[in-house]
Structure formats: structure tokens, C-alpha cells
Amino acid sequence: MLSVFVSVVRRDLLLAWRRRSDVLTALGFFLLVTSLFPLGVGPEPDQLSRIAAGVMWVAALLATLLSVQRLFESDEADGTLEQMLLSVEPLAVIVLAKVCAYWLLTGLPLVVIAPLIALQFNLSPDETLIVCATLLIGTPTLSLLGAVGASLTLGLRGGGALIALLVLPLYVPLLIFGAGAVDAWRAGLGVQSHLALLGACLLVAFAVCPLASAAALRIAQD
Amino acid sequence: MNWESAGQFWAMGGYGFFVWSSYAVTAALVAAELVAVSRRMRRARALAARDLALERMDASKRGRA
Amino acid sequence: MSDSPLSAARVPSAGFSLFHYASPQTFFPLAGKLLWPCWIAALLLTVAGLYTAFFVAPTDATQGDSYRIIFIHVPAAWMSMVIYMAMAFWCAVGLVFNTRLSFMMSSALAPTGALWAFIALWTGALWGKPTWGTYWVWDARLTSELILFFLYCGYMALQAAIDDPRRADRAGALIAIVGAINVPIIYFSVKWWNTLHQGSSVSMTQSPTMATTMLTGMLLMALAAWAYTIGVALVRVRAIMIERERHTDWVRQLSQAGSNGDMNA
Numbered sequence: 001m002l003s004v005f006v007s008v009v010r011r012d013l014l015l016a017w018r019r020r021s022d023v024l025t026a027l028g029f030f031l032l033v034t035s036l037f038p039l040g041v042g043p044e045p046d047q048l049s050r051i052a053a054g055v056m057w058v059a060a061l062l063a064t065l066l067s068v069q070r071l072f073e074s075d076e077a078d079g080t081l082e083q084m085l086l087s088v089e090p091l092a093v094i095v096l097a098k099v100c101a102y103w104l105l106t107g108l109p110l111v112v113i114a115p116l117i118a119l120q121f122n123l124s125p126d127e128t129l130i131v132c133a134t135l136l137i138g139t140p141t142l143s144l145l146g147a148v149g150a151s152l153t154l155g156l157r158g159g160g161a162l163i164a165l166l167v168l169p170l171y172v173p174l175l176i177f178g179a180g181a182v183d184a185w186r187a188g189l190g191v192q193s194h195l196a197l198l199g200a201c202l203l204v205a206f207a208v209c210p211l212a213s214a215a216a217l218r219i220a221q222d
Numbered sequence: 223m224n225w226e227s228a229g230q231f232w233a234m235g236g237y238g239f240f241v242w243s244s245y246a247v248t249a250a251l252v253a254a255e256l257v258a259v260s261r262r263m264r265r266a267r268a269l270a271a272r273d274l275a276l277e278r279m280d281a282s283k284r285g286r287a
Numbered sequence: 288m289s290d291s292p293l294s295a296a297r298v299p300s301a302g303f304s305l306f307h308y309a310s311p312q313t314f315f316p317l318a319g320k321l322l323w324p325c326w327i328a329a330l331l332l333t334v335a336g337l338y339t340a341f342f343v344a345p346t347d348a349t350q351g352d353s354y355r356i357i358f359i360h361v362p363a364a365w366m367s368m369v370i371y372m373a374m375a376f377w378c379a380v381g382l383v384f385n386t387r388l389s390f391m392m393s394s395a396l397a398p399t400g401a402l403w404a405f406i407a408l409w410t411g412a413l414w415g416k417p418t419w420g421t422y423w424v425w426d427a428r429l430t431s432e433l434i435l436f437f438l439y440c441g442y443m444a445l446q447a448a449i450d451d452p453r454r455a456d457r458a459g460a461l462i463a464i465v466g467a468i469n470v471p472i473i474y475f476s477v478k479w480w481n482t483l484h485q486g487s488s489v490s491m492t493q494s495p496t497m498a499t500t501m502l503t504g505m506l507l508m509a510l511a512a513w514a515y516t517i518g519v520a521l522v523r524v525r526a527i528m529i530e531r532e533r534h535t536d537w538v539r540q541l542s543q544a545g546s547n548g549d550m551n552a
Binding site: 224225231234235236237240241243244245247248251252255256259260262263265266267269270271273274277 | 341342344345346351352353355356359360363398399402405406409410413414416417515519522523525526527529530533534538539541542543
């Protein structure tokens with residue numbers, strides 16, 4: 001089971017390495033959207049630092065949404081998905097491996113680049129650390145929930161708008177806990193509760209989403 | 223009894239617009255849903271009846287041939 | 288559309304009397320018989336509820352007569368939540384027991400649930416203007432209701448996007464169940480966010496001056512909404528049954544009876 005997990009992760013990373021531009025799209029989107037906000041709301045440093053966490057979180061949601069819908073697309077096109085469904089290994093483990101690879105390729109870069117955007121938005125070092133921590137715990141959950149949406153809408157017309165409608169309401173708690181951490185810290189409250197709630201969301205998603213996504217793939221390919 | 227005249231009833235103590243537009247929109251939406259659902263039922267029945275008629279026509283043609 | 292994978296539901300199982308009505312051809316006439324009682328109950332309860340709401344319940348000391356909106360707002364909000372849970376329940380039943388009627392029931396409930404959620408939002412806004420001075424406040428209840436409305440829209444859009452009814456049923460069931468797991472989390476997160484940002488908000492129902500007649504009116508309106516919802520869902524589920532199964536024998540017999548003038552069969 002572990003070996004199939006590792007081999008799927010390695011395969012997806014290798015495939016992504018051969019098509020590097022796909023990986024950079026989500027990251028470029030994240031950078032671009034966050035850079036648009038100062039142009040839209042004005043460059044006052046105080047205002048920017050107040051909205052920074054929320055803007056970065058919303059941009060992370062949208063960047064995930066944009067890229068996650070193609071999670072199973074190439075596998076479906078070249079027949080790999082059928083092999084996965086027929087495999088003796090549990091499908092949920094394969095899905096989890098795919099989500100892991102996906103997060104390494106799109107979630108982790110967002111966390112790494114977040115300090116740069118925090119700089120643009122005039123956040124203090126402490127606040128930058130908090131935003132990065134929430135993104136580090138939160139983005140895997142975004143990927144896991146996104147995988148459920150991707151497998152439900154696999155091969156459907158209007159997939160992009162549909163996955164947004166399905167998944168964005170489910171992202172609401174993450175957005176609230178993630179973006180709220182910086183506000184809580186500024187108000188003099190601790191951030192532990194926010195991080196703990198994000199961690200709890202991650203655990204629940206980790207337990208439920210691979211199974212739900214595997215079930216959805218079986219439904220889609222029946 | 224809360225109201226001394228019809229005018230007072232419709233005015234709702236100055237909140238007539240809010241109260242009556244709430245009730246009116248609810249009534250309109252419920253009525254619209256009832257119309258939509260009964261049309262859907264009628265269309266389903268018509269579709270089933272048409273399919274049955276087509277099948278019978280097919281069967282009678284085949285019977286003659 | 289082949290029926291073969293679904294044939295389990297068609298076997299008359301004497302042991303389970305509950306499952307007797309799990310097949311469309313036995314449920315269809317039962318639903319037809321239940322319709323009129325539902326309509327009559329809805330009508331009587333609405334009349335009684337409106338009478339209580341406008342003529343029996345006194346004017347509120349603090350809110351004046353604008354509070355009379357809650358006689359729709361609260362039942363609508365209740366219904367929208369209850370219907371989502373009922374949908375998720377039927378979806379779970381369908382996935383576990385493989386009964387196609389459960390999925391039909393769930394998709395018959397969704398539009399009515401979305402309607403109640405919309406009514407709750409609309410009346411909430413109209414109640415908010417005189418109370419808070421603005422049509423929309425990011426109040427915990429209103430915000431959760433808005434997200435619930437989006438969840439209904441997602442379920443219906445997903446079902447509409449899939450042509451194969453079997454796949455549509457199952458995919459819809461999955462998202463309904465995932466959504467139902469999320470509804471409490473969403474509610475508590477929004478509530479928590481709300482208290483963090485603006486302190487406690489004015490509640491619509493927990494006013495200390497709530498007279499018993501107000502509660503009676505709200506209860507009557509809620510029961511009327513229940514009766515209406517059951518009635519309209521039964522009509523819709525009957526329509527869905529005919530649409531999906533029009534090439535099966537029982538619908539053929541139904542159409543024959545219909546052409547002879549017996550519409551209630």
C-alpha cells in the first residue's frame with residue numbers, strides 16, 4: 001500500500017516536471033490576483049495590511065479551484081484512471097497519493113511565495129509567519145476538498161463553473177479560520193485556537209475526502 | 223383586535239412596505255412553484271402517453287406486415 | 288436506460304413492509320392519495336397561522352409591527368435546514384439500500400429547499416432594514432443561510448449537468464452528504480467569525496417579550512410550510528417517476544388508465 005502510494009506520487013511529480021508550465025499557472029494566478037488588490041482598493045499601507053490575510057486566502061482558494069479541476073483529467077484521457085479503478089490497491093490510497101503530489105506542486109509553492117506577498121502588503125514578520133502557518137495547514141485541506149469536486153465533475157460540460165459552485169461553499173470554514181488568525185493575533189488573542197481548528201479540518205478532510213473522491217470516481221466511470 | 227381600521231392594518235405601524243413585500247414575494251414564489259410543478263407533471267404524463275401511442279402504432283404496423 | 292442494476296428494489300420483499308413502498312409503482316398511487324390531505328392541511332394551517340399572526344399576536348413592544356415578518360422568516364429558515372437534512376438522509380438511504388425511489392425523493396425535495404432558503408434570505412433582508420437599518424448584515428444566521436442556498440444550487444446544478452440519471456443520482460447523493468457534514472461546521476465557523484468581528488447580534492427569535500401567541504403563530508405557519516413542502520415534493524416525485532420510468536410496464540398501464548379518464552391511478 002505504501003509502495004503504490006510512493007510510486008503514484010513519484011509518477012505525478014515526474015509528469016508535472018515534464019510539463020512545468022502547468023504547475024506555474026496556479027502560482028502565477030495567485031501572484032497576479034494578490035497584486036491586483038492594491039490597484040483596486042488603493043495603496044494605503046494600513047488598509048493593505050488589514051486585508052492582506054483575507055486577500056491571500058481568497059487568492060489561494062481560487063488558485064486551488066483553478067488547477068484542481070484538471071487533477072484527474074489527463075489520467076482519464078490516457079486510460080490510467082481505468083487502470084486505477086481496476087487496481088487491487090485501494091482506490092482511496094491512490095487518490096490520496098495524487099492529492100499529495102498535487103499539493104506539493106501547487107499548495108506548497110503558495111506557502112513558499114506567501115512571504116513575498118506579505119511584504120507587498122506591509123505585514124510585520126510575526127504576521128507573515130502566522131499567514132504562512134495557516135496556509136501550510138490549510139492548503140492540504142483545500143486540495144483534499146477540491147479533489148472531491150474534481151472527481152464529481154470529471155468529464156462534465158461546464159466543469160469549471162460547476163466545481164466552483166460545489167466546492168466554494170465547503171471552503172468557507174477554512175477561509176474564516178485561516179484569514180481570522182491574523183485578526184485574532186492583532187486583537188491580542190492567541191492564534192492557537194485558529195491553528196487547532198484548521199488542523200481539525202485537515203484531519204476530518206484527510207479521513208473523509210479520499211474515500212468520497214474514490215466513490216465519486218467509481219460513480220463517474222461506471 | 224390589533225387594528226381599528228383597514229388603513230391601519232395595511233400601514234402595519236409604518237412598516238407596511240417591509241411586511242407586505244415579504245408576504246407578497248413568498249406568496250408569489252409559492253404560487254410559481256405550484257404552477258411549475260403541475261406543468262412538469264402534465265408534461266411527464268403527455269410524454270408517457272405519446273410514447274405509448276408511438277409504440278402501439280409501431281406494433282400495429284408490424285402486425286400488418 | 289436499463290433497469291437491471293436496480294432490480295433489487297423491484298423484488299417484492301414480504302419481510303420488510305417498509306420496503307413495500309420503496310418501489311415506484313407501489314409508491315405512486317400512495318403519493319397520489321396523500322396529496323389532497325397535504326393541500327387541505329396546508330391551506331387550513333396557513334389561514335389559521337395568518338389569522339394568529341395578524342389579528343391575535345400583539346404588536347411587539349420594541350420592534351413594532353415589523354416583527355410580523357418572522358412568521359414567514361423563521362418557518363422558511365427551519366424548512367430550508369430540515370429539507371437539506373432530509374435530502375442527505377434519502378441520499379444515504381439510496382446509497383446504502385440501492386433504492387432508486389430514495390434518490391428521486393431527494394431530487395424532488397431540492398428545489399423546494401432552495402425556495403425556502405431564498406425566502407428566508409429575502410424576508411431576513413426585509414426584516415433587517417427596519418431593525419438594523421440596513422438590508423444586509425453579515426449576521427451568522429443570514430450568512431449560513433446564504434451558504435445553504437449555494438449548497439442547494441450546487442446539488443441541483445450537478446444533477447442537471449449529468450445526463451445519465453444513475454450517475455446524476457449518485458454524484459448528487461455524494462455532494463449532498465458531504466454538504467450535510469459541512470453544514471454544522473459552516474454554521475459554527477460563521478457564528479464564531481461573527482462574534483469575533485462585531486459582538487453578539489440581535490436575534491430574531493430570542494426576544495424576551497415573545498408572547499405565547501407569537502409562538503403559536505410561528506408554529507402554525509411552520510406546520511403549514513411542512514404540509515406544503517410534503518405536498519409539492521410528492522407531486523414532483525410523481526412527475527420524476529413518470530419521466531424516468533416511462534418505458535416500464537407500470538407507467539404504460541398508468542398511461543392507458545389515464546387515456547380512459549382515470550387521472551388518479
